[in-house]
Amino acid sequence: MAPAYFPMDESYLVGGWLASFFWGLYTLLFGASLRLIYQRRRQGINMFTTLSIVLLYVLATAHVSLILVRLIQGLILYRDTIGPIAFFANVSVRLNVAKDYIYITSLFVGDMVVVWRLHVVWGKNYWVSVLPTIMTFGELISGYGSVSHYLLPDPTIPSTVPWGIAMFVMSMATNIIVTSAIASRIWYVYITMKPKAMGLQTSNRYTRVLLLIIESGAIIAAAKITEFTLFRLAPDDGNGMNALYIVFEIMPQITGIVPTVIVYAVNSGYTQHEDTYT
Structure with missing residues (x-):
C-alpha cells in the first residue's frame, strides 16, 4: 500500500482558504463581542x-494577511522560477518566519487566557496556576526556539522537530489539565451549593457554564491533537502527507474564536453575569 500523499502547495492553498473563511466568521464574532462589552x-x-481577545484578533488578522501574501508569491510571482513546492518548502523565507512567530505568539496568548480563567475560577489561587503558567511559557520558548532555527545559515527541518514536539506536548497538556481543573471546580461549587437551594435558574446557569467550558476546551484540545498527529506524519523532505500545514494556517483563528465565543456568551446573558468565567 502506497503511503498517503498530500502536496505541500495544495495544503497551503486549502489552509489559506480555510483561514480566510474562519477569519471572516471571527471578524463578525469579534465585532459582536466588542459591541456587547461596550x-x-x-x-x-x-x-x-x-x-486578550483584541490581541488575539490582531494576531489572527496579521497571520491571515501573511498567508495571502505568501500564497500570491508562491503560486503566482515565483511559480515559473522557483516553483510552488520549492517556495513553500523553504522555511527560512523571512515572510514564513514572521508568520510562524505570529502563530506561536497567538498560541501562547490563547493558552494564557485559559490559565487566567483557571486562576479566577479557583478563587485567584496562585498555587493552582503556577504549573500551567510555567508550561505555557515553556511552550512559548520551545516554539520560538523551533522557529528561530529557520534563521540559522543552513536550516533543516529535522533540527526543529524536538522543539516542535516539546511545544505541541506542553500546549496539549496545558489545555487538557486546565480545562479539567476549571470544569471540576465549577462542578464542585455546583454540587456543594445544592441545586434545590440555588433555584432552577441559577442551577441551569451553572450547567451552561460547565458545558461551555468543557465544549470550548474540547474544541481546542481536538485541534491541538490533530495538529500534533499531522506534525508527526509530516515528511522532512516535503514528499508525503503535508496536511499539517492546513491546520497550521487555521490555528490562530481557532485559538482566537474559542475565547471570543465565551466572552460573547457571558456578555449576552447565556451564563451568569460575572467575570468569573470570562
Whole structure:
C-alpha cells in the first residue's frame, strides 16, 4: 500500500482558504463581542480578557494577511522560477518566519487566557496556576526556539522537530489539565451549593457554564491533537502527507474564536453575569 500523499502547495492553498473563511466568521464574532462589552461597560469590564481577545484578533488578522501574501508569491510571482513546492518548502523565507512567530505568539496568548480563567475560577489561587503558567511559557520558548532555527545559515527541518514536539506536548497538556481543573471546580461549587437551594435558574446557569467550558476546551484540545498527529506524519523532505500545514494556517483563528465565543456568551446573558468565567 502506497503511503498517503498530500502536496505541500495544495495544503497551503486549502489552509489559506480555510483561514480566510474562519477569519471572516471571527471578524463578525469579534465585532459582536466588542459591541456587547461596550453596551455593558457600566457593569464593569474585565480588562485582561478584553485586551486578550483584541490581541488575539490582531494576531489572527496579521497571520491571515501573511498567508495571502505568501500564497500570491508562491503560486503566482515565483511559480515559473522557483516553483510552488520549492517556495513553500523553504522555511527560512523571512515572510514564513514572521508568520510562524505570529502563530506561536497567538498560541501562547490563547493558552494564557485559559490559565487566567483557571486562576479566577479557583478563587485567584496562585498555587493552582503556577504549573500551567510555567508550561505555557515553556511552550512559548520551545516554539520560538523551533522557529528561530529557520534563521540559522543552513536550516533543516529535522533540527526543529524536538522543539516542535516539546511545544505541541506542553500546549496539549496545558489545555487538557486546565480545562479539567476549571470544569471540576465549577462542578464542585455546583454540587456543594445544592441545586434545590440555588433555584432552577441559577442551577441551569451553572450547567451552561460547565458545558461551555468543557465544549470550548474540547474544541481546542481536538485541534491541538490533530495538529500534533499531522506534525508527526509530516515528511522532512516535503514528499508525503503535508496536511499539517492546513491546520497550521487555521490555528490562530481557532485559538482566537474559542475565547471570543465565551466572552460573547457571558456578555449576552447565556451564563451568569460575572467575570468569573470570562
